[in-house]
Amino acid sequence: MSWLAGWLLACVPSDAPAPAPTPSEPLQTSTSVWTAPPGLGTGQVVRLQRGGATVAVSALDAFGAAPSVYVVPVSAASGSLDDLATATFTNHPTTQAGFDVVVADLDADGADDALVLGSLVTDLLSENTSVMGMLAGPLEGALSAEDLVGAWGGGTTRSYARRLSVADVSGDGVDDLVVTIAALDFSELNGIAVFEGPVTGLPIDGPHDYEISTDAEVGYGANFLTAQLDDDPEHELIVQAATSQEVWLTDARRADADSGRIGVLLQEGWDFAYLGRSLGSGRVVQTDLPEVWLGANGYGERAGRVDAHVVREGLVGTWVASIESHEPHGLFGTSMCLADLNHDGHQDLVVGAPGDPYFGEPRPGRIYVFGGPVAEGEHDASEASQILQMSEAADSFGYAMACQDGQLFVTAPDDPDGKHVYVFEGMRW
Ligand SMILES: [Ca+2]
Ligand SMILES: [Ca+2]
Ligand SMILES: [Ca+2]
Ligand SMILES: [Ca+2]
Numbered sequence: 218m219s220w221l222a223g224w225l226l227a228c229v230p231s232d233a234p235a236p237a238p239t240p241s242e243p244l245q246t247s248t249s250v251w252t253a254p255p256g257l258g259t260g261q262v263v264r265l266q267r268g269g270a271t272v273a274v275s276a277l278d279a280f281g282a283a284p285s286v287y288v289v290p291v292s293a294a295s296g297s298l299d300d301l302a303t304a305t306f307t308n309h310p311t312t313q314a315g316f317d318v319v320v321a322d323l324d325a326d327g328a329d330d331a332l333v334l335g336s337l338v339t340d341l342l343s344e345n346t347s348v349m350g351m352l353a354g355p356l357e358g359a360l361s362a363e364d365l366v367g368a369w370g371g372g373t374t375r376s377y378a379r380r381l382s383v384a385d386v387s388g389d390g391v392d393d394l395v396v397t398i399a400a401l402d403f404s405e406l407n408g409i410a411v412f413e414g415p416v417t418g419l420p421i422d423g424p425h426d427y428e429i430s431t432d433a434e435v436g437y438g439a440n441f442l443t444a445q446l447d448d449d450p451e452h453e454l455i456v457q458a459a460t461s462q463e464v465w466l467t468d469a470r471r472a473d474a475d476s477g478r479i480g481v482l483l484q485e486g487w488d489f490a491y492l493g494r495s496l497g498s499g500r501v502v503q504t505d506l507p508e509v510w511l512g513a514n515g516y517g518e519r520a521g522r523v524d525a526h527v528v529r530e531g532l533v534g535t536w537v538a539s540i541e542s543h544e545p546h547g548l549f550g551t552s553m554c555l556a557d558l559n560h561d562g563h564q565d566l567v568v569g570a571p572g573d574p575y576f577g578e579p580r581p582g583r584i585y586v587f588g589g590p591v592a593e594g595e596h597d598a599s600e601a602s603q604i605l606q607m608s609e610a611a612d613s614f615g616y617a618m619a620c621q622d623g624q625l626f627v628t629a630p631d632d633p634d635g636k637h638v639y640v641f642e643g644m645r646w
Contacts (some may be wrong), residue, residue: 240397241272244596246645248620249295251638257285259298260628265291265619266329267321267383267392272619272626273331274298274638275315281566284315284335288356288408291624297637308335313364316347320356321624325395325415328354332394333365334381339548347376349396351416369425375400377410382475384423384443386469387413388451394470395454397438398428407433409441409454411469429467436460443469444498446528457493464493464511466532482511482526482534490516499555501525501566502538503590505512509534510566512550517541519573521549523566525591542570542598546577549585549598554620563589567625568598569615574631581606582614584627588646602646607639608632614639 218624253259262275268386270293276285276298287302299305308315315424317334324330331352350365375398378511382395394412408430431437439459445465446453454467464482484492495512506527514521526534542549552569559565566589571582585601607614612632619626625641 221237221341240635246641247643249293249294249640249642250636251289251293251298251301252635252639253336253637254519255635256418257635257637258630259635260617260630261289261315262317263617263626263628264418265621265626265637268329269318271303271320271329272525272638273318273320274628275318276437276637277315277591280392284312284333286318286331286333288320288329288331289605291621291626293640295393304331304358304360306331306333306352306360308333312336316379317381319381319383322354323351323383323392323414324353324417325391329356330354331356332381332383333388334377334379334396339465343538347379347399349377349381351434356473359419375408379439380441381542382441382443383414384452385414385450386411386443386448386452386454388470391415391451395441396425397441399438400433406455407431407435407437409438409456409467409469412537429469431458432590435463436462437465440493440496442496442498442569444507444509446498446509446532447530449582455496455498457496459491459493462487462490462492465507466509466534468532482509484513486494487513487516490522494518494641495523495550495553495569497553497555497566499564499566501555501564501587501589502527502593504537508537510553512553512568514550514570515552517543518545519576520545520547521551521569523550523553538596539594540566540585540587540591540596540598540600544570544598546573546580547583550576552615552618554618554625556620556625557589557622558586558620558625558641559646560623561588565589565602566591567618567620567627569618569627571613571616572596572611574611574613579611581608581610582629584615584618586644586646601614603644607636608634612636 241469259276286306288304398408410425436459490513492513525538547570549580550568586603588602612629614629
């Protein structure tokens with residue numbers, strides 16, 4: 218059984234009614250709304266450009282195919298994504314889900330490039346393989362599959378999977394491209410591939426430089442994040458091991474690629490909690506140590522929770538705080554974001570609870586804002602500084618988020634009115 222099917226099938230529906238929504242009073246904030254064209258489900262993915270000047274938003278058509286990507290300046294006011302985007306990429310119609318997108322200057326020529334990751338229908342049996350394509354900057358105007366300067370597949374038995382990141386993981390000061398690897402049918406997730414930057418050369422069809430992999434049954438690489446967790450210059454990997462319900466902290470330097478397995482945060486008895494569905498790093502709990510935040514949106518009747526672990530020397534994680542929701546099928550922890558949103562000098566935590574489209578009653582999505590510092594120990598989600606809900610529809614508000622100090626971008630991919638990205642600035646609570 219694949220890790221995804223395992224997550225979906227193992228979750229037992231509950232007849233317990235969800236408590237009535239309790240959104241907070243309107244936040245003191247300026248809110249912009251980016252609206253998608255009719256029929257496009259925008260916002261499965263929202264990612265800040267490396268550097269924070271633009272936001273990339275993914276979109277799928279009504280059949281979950283033909284992924285598009287809008288690149289929008291972070292300062293854009295409310296309006297149509299078609300009008301606000303400085304670049305729009307529309308993929309080939311036979312291309313399926315848009316798994317991920319990153320915008321960064323990967324070839325170090327001074328102009329942003331985009332990497333898009335999707336699944337191609339390769340034959341009549343709908344056997345899928347994931348392909349990662351690069352759009353070389355400058356990113357301007359309407360772009361199509363013909364503008365892709367190169368495409369990577371993973372080989373004959375594996376493909377690049379669902380998550381991308383750009384960060385210096387090799388320690389030479391130059392950003393690298395990091396991507397998960399899976400079996401072609403996604404039944405096994407078992408590695409992280411690294412392309413050492415700068416990634417240049419056209420066409421780009423070479424294999425990755427090295428990889429960090431584990432036994433297939435671990436499910437290493439369903440989700441991951443790059444973050445700075447110690448004193449060495451390179452970024453570390455925070456990796457979801459979906460099948461074994463773990464999150465691993467991994468040093469991704471080339472010299473350490475064989476060991477790869479430095480820290481393990483094993484959570485006993487959390488079957489199908491989907492630990493690592495969302496991942497974060499920062500310093501929200503009052504501490505001098507870097508933290509990793511782990512979302513487990515399937516925990517406890519799919520109510521969900523998030524846990525913070527401080528990271529000590531040697532990438533050893535120690536639990537310090539948790540925030541648990543008691544609303545079944547809220548899927549609290551589907552997304553999260555860490556930044557100082559109200560400019561008070563403390564990082565804040567935002568957690569998305571978009572609702573459960575599989576086993577729950579239709580309900581609006583919500584986000585929970587926890588003003589930092591969050592005290593050590595156990596907390597209830599109702600302690601949030603703010604709980605926000607933007608409509609009465611089952612809009613999946615909170616499905617994906619991106620943020621930087623003072624700015625929060627939240628998607629609502631199922632909003633029937635097409636209000637698919639909310640931008641919050643100047644937040645106060
Ligand atoms: Ca470039
Ligand atoms: Ca590097
Ligand atoms: Ca480091
Ligand atoms: Ca703050």
